[in-house]
Amino acid sequence: MANTATVDELGHAPEVRGKNYLNQTAGVWSWLTTVDHKRIGIMYLVSVLVGFGLGGIFALLVRLELLTAKKTIMDATQYNQAFTLHGAAMVFLFIIPSIPASLGNFFLPLMIGAKDVAFPKLNLLSLYLFWIGAIFMLAAIVTGGVDTGWTFYVPYASGVSTTSVISATFGVFVMGFSSILTGLNFIVTLHKLRAPGMSWYRMPLFLWSLYATSIIQVLATPVLGITLLLLIFERAFHIGIFDPTLGGDPVLFQHFFWFYSHPAVYIMILPGMGVATEILSTHSKRRVFGYKAIAFSSVAIALVSFLVWGHHMFVSGQSELSSAIFSFLTFFVAIPSGVKMFNWLGTLWGGSIRFTVPMLYGIAFLFLFAIGGLTGLFLGTLSVDLHLHDTYFVVAHFHYVMMGSTAIAFFGGLHHWWPKMTGKMYDEKLARVGFALTFIGFNWTFFTQFILGTRGMPRRYYNYLDQFQPLHAFSTYGSWVLGTGFLITFICLARSLKTGAPAPANPWDSTTLEWQTASPPITENFEKAPIVTLDAYERPAEETA
Amino acid sequence: MSTSHAEHDHGHGHGSANGDHVPHVLPFKVYIGTFATLLFLTVVTVAASYVDIGHTGNLIVALLIATIKASVVALIFMHLKWDHKFHGIIFVSALIFLAVFIGITMSDTEFRGEAESIEAHNPVDLKDPFKAQRTGDVAIPKEAAAPAAAGSAAPAAGSAAPAVTPAKH
Amino acid sequence: MSAKAEALGGAGESKLSPQFHVAHHFDKADTQFDAGRMGVWLFLVTEILLFGGLFCAFAIFRSKYFPSFVEAHHHLDRVMGGINTIVLITSSFTMALAVRSAQKNETKKTTLLLAITLACAAGFLVVKYFEYSHKIHDGLLPGGNFTAADFASGHPGIFFAIYFMMTGIHGVHVVIGMGLILWILLRNQKNEFSSRYYAPVENVGLYWHLVDLVWIFLFPLLYLVG
Numbered sequence: 001m002a003n004t005a006t007v008d009e010l011g012h013a014p015e016v017r018g019k020n021y022l023n024q025t026a027g028v029w030s031w032l033t034t035v036d037h038k039r040i041g042i043m044y045l046v047s048v049l050v051g052f053g054l055g056g057i058f059a060l061l062v063r064l065e066l067l068t069a070k071k072t073i074m075d076a077t078q079y080n081q082a083f084t085l086h087g088a089a090m091v092f093l094f095i096i097p098s099i100p101a102s103l104g105n106f107f108l109p110l111m112i113g114a115k116d117v118a119f120p121k122l123n124l125l126s127l128y129l130f131w132i133g134a135i136f137m138l139a140a141i142v143t144g145g146v147d148t149g150w151t152f153y154v155p156y157a158s159g160v161s162t163t164s165v166i167s168a169t170f171g172v173f174v175m176g177f178s179s180i181l182t183g184l185n186f187i188v189t190l191h192k193l194r195a196p197g198m199s200w201y202r203m204p205l206f207l208w209s210l211y212a213t214s215i216i217q218v219l220a221t222p223v224l225g226i227t228l229l230l231l232i233f234e235r236a237f238h239i240g241i242f243d244p245t246l247g248g249d250p251v252l253f254q255h256f257f258w259f260y261s262h263p264a265v266y267i268m269i270l271p272g273m274g275v276a277t278e279i280l281s282t283h284s285k286r287r288v289f290g291y292k293a294i295a296f297s298s299v300a301i302a303l304v305s306f307l308v309w310g311h312h313m314f315v316s317g318q319s320e321l322s323s324a325i326f327s328f329l330t331f332f333v334a335i336p337s338g339v340k341m342f343n344w345l346g347t348l349w350g351g352s353i354r355f356t357v358p359m360l361y362g363i364a365f366l367f368l369f370a371i372g373g374l375t376g377l378f379l380g381t382l383s384v385d386l387h388l389h390d391t392y393f394v395v396a397h398f399h400y401v402m403m404g405s406t407a408i409a410f411f412g413g414l415h416h417w418w419p420k421m422t423g424k425m426y427d428e429k430l431a432r433v434g435f436a437l438t439f440i441g442f443n444w445t446f447f448t449q450f451i452l453g454t455r456g457m458p459r460r461y462y463n464y465l466d467q468f469q470p471l472h473a474f475s476t477y478g479s480w481v482l483g484t485g486f487l488i489t490f491i492c493l494a495r496s497l498k499t500g501a502p503a504p505a506n507p508w509d510s511t512t513l514e515w516q517t518a519s520p521p522i523t524e525n526f527e528k529a530p531i532v533t534l535d536a537y538e539r540p541a542e543e544t545a
Numbered sequence: 546m547s548t549s550h551a552e553h554d555h556g557h558g559h560g561s562a563n564g565d566h567v568p569h570v571l572p573f574k575v576y577i578g579t580f581a582t583l584l585f586l587t588v589v590t591v592a593a594s595y596v597d598i599g600h601t602g603n604l605i606v607a608l609l610i611a612t613i614k615a616s617v618v619a620l621i622f623m624h625l626k627w628d629h630k631f632h633g634i635i636f637v638s639a640l641i642f643l644a645v646f647i648g649i650t651m652s653d654t655e656f657r658g659e660a661e662s663i664e665a666h667n668p669v670d671l672k673d674p675f676k677a678q679r680t681g682d683v684a685i686p687k688e689a690a691a692p693a694a695a696g697s698a699a700p701a702a703g704s705a706a707p708a709v710t711p712a713k714h
Numbered sequence: 715m716s717a718k719a720e721a722l723g724g725a726g727e728s729k730l731s732p733q734f735h736v737a738h739h740f741d742k743a744d745t746q747f748d749a750g751r752m753g754v755w756l757f758l759v760t761e762i763l764l765f766g767g768l769f770c771a772f773a774i775f776r777s778k779y780f781p782s783f784v785e786a787h788h789h790l791d792r793v794m795g796g797i798n799t800i801v802l803i804t805s806s807f808t809m810a811l812a813v814r815s816a817q818k819n820e821t822k823k824t825t826l827l828l829a830i831t832l833a834c835a836a837g838f839l840v841v842k843y844f845e846y847s848h849k850i851h852d853g854l855l856p857g858g859n860f861t862a863a864d865f866a867s868g869h870p871g872i873f874f875a876i877y878f879m880m881t882g883i884h885g886v887h888v889v890i891g892m893g894l895i896l897w898i899l900l901r902n903q904k905n906e907f908s909s910r911y912y913a914p915v916e917n918v919g920l921y922w923h924l925v926d927l928v929w930i931f932l933f934p935l936l937y938l939v940g
Contacts, residue, residue, distance in 0.1 A: 115739035191749075192752070218756050218759055219638075219639070219760075222766075223646065223764070223766065223767050226766075226768060237857075238858030239857040239875040240869075240871050243857065243858070246869070247857075247872050248872065249775075252774060255650045255770075306642060306645060319652065319655070320656070320659065320660045321652055321653075325652060565910060568909050568912065570814060576814065579810075580803070583803045587799050587800060590934050591792070591938065594938035600780075603939050607935070608931075608935075611931050611933075611935075615927050615930050615931065623919075631752070632751065632755045636755060636758065638759070640762065643763060643766040643769070651774060651777070654777070
């Protein structure tokens, strides 16, 4: 098809081709000891979907509790644990590893024409570390829960809380190493294993976004490690660094925490932006408009992300000087984000847009990210944030970015690459129903929360004023629609594994390299090592003529 | 394994015709010289700490010597001088981001609570916060405001510079 | 400098390490070698930022509780600290030489140098043990555990919190480093390394030098200027 001369003979149906990465070897043990990036990606995919399910259940419980202004189904302590576990599960078990570790692991080597990532064993180790961390976190849930909020703020987390904070934070600490190893692996792979002819500017833009993500993972995650280590020691041995009664500084914890966790929100969103770029280009059959602008804006977002963490601390008692600096710097994030937005729209303009399921997710991404991104500017404005801080406006903002953008892009990517990963097509109609309910339910739930926030509803409250009850109830009804949407999506994808039609090698007529091999790919990825002669989104001359 | 001198003058194992790795070996005296330099600088930094040039002066001297020692280790023992330029970029970028981390965090801790002292002398009338003329709407000298600052925010209490001048060690 | 470099490619021909092969996803040995080293450099970045958090805490609390820090640092033994500095620098030196002899196919010399490095690391930990037990005996402990009397200034516990966290995490790195050095020492005895393949020796060396680098900053900050 497009990129190489060697792949034209590929793309037969899998049953003709025989072996692929799924049936090369069989048995649980062969999966647990595999070093194949595709199998590791699939295991990550299953793991993060379990994490998503867990976080989702807690989300529904939290929304259900908020249906009425007083007690609905749980007491206040359980409510604190429910929203903490919702946040911790969604952030650490789902969003951070979601796209890079599952789709990234699977497609990064395929997209650059490599046989595997640079360090396959390290890749497997990172999966095991992720599982070990997850076990510690699950242990925390079983042995008393966590009620500190996913940010583990001191001095509450270091002294007052009686829940299993140490187990949960140690779990996050271990998962941090998993994240670092994935990022390190990706950087080296992109530098060293690109196929002949695959120059940096011929890489699909998904890979640029993964590269930027990996930079953040390597540079920021170690600071989370030391933060959580200090927190654990603070809690276990009262070392005093964060404890104001011993002369420590609790705000310092917030600096440490957000130096990681603010860049971490770009670990969450950048891969989503990359997936959206692939989807929008492929399903409008259009070369990406402003390739280099999108590529460099990813790296720019990664770098600027390190300079803005203090906008989480405008009301934490940090110095006014810091607040002013951070507010000013925060606006710089909007520039590369805006560059991306306009280039995506430019890509769609004049394209032959096909409303396939992935494309629906892609367009929803544009819509939701615009709302999520622009409301971020309100919150970055110092004076406005003083009013909106810790209200539902913030909750709505980050759900629009994290859920509306990253999770939507993740599910878009899942539908986009599902045929390649599994070799099966899914039921388009059912997938559309799942998408529609998700999209409607999402806006129903969270747009309501923008209104709640501007009216002064604080986040994390168990009992609230009666005047907020109608809007809270409205938001809760939306969460049921949202949950139903995801359930239908899961059923649709799971059903396709049994009953789906065999997928052709390139169902979307895409130009990138991963579609130029069989669906599902063989263990070695390509029959012959590909030689790249065209740009990522360039079609051969005879096809465009 | 047929590699000549000329083929690998960029450092580690470039230019081997069959892609095999060829090491880049430094002469022994480079290592001895580096080791001697490091020992010498260790003695210098200990000696310098006994010379009183003010706390800031001693800190700067100690950090300067440590930086020179670290650079020598990185450049020679860690082969950064002959390594790919990108590895040097990786290393230096870590230091830059560390500087950003420490620098911006200190922009908070060093200046915390400065507005409170002014606010304390200019109480805002909550019923009419935008009243044109607030009582004494002028900058208050820091010393006068210090007692107010101490009580206003617990974690910020210590950020006013310690008044005690410590005895020189 | 590089012009003086000795080319040893030809000499190593007879001593190819039989266990070594280029992994299937690399095009050639050189790429594999470079990839490994780039990975280690990236790992060292994470180490720098991990310790960086503690350096940040040190800077902030030193500025905040300056008298305490000055007073508390006099309770650290700068002779022991100085000895440990020299011990670590020596171990870095022998480690660098071990990489060099591995490059030159001098297997026995490599073993000897690695053994000296290992001995230095152990010596470092022994000195550290004496320092720690002395501090614990005097009650010079972190934060809430601080029990030493006769301190004039307010928050010496914070200094010792940072001291124990920094040197403790550094000590853990020394222990891990000893494990890694032992691992390559044993592999070296099995003749697995040659001028053609010595990447593990060099990469463990890089890690060990970083452990030294961190100490180069810890020593003056904690022991000398406080």
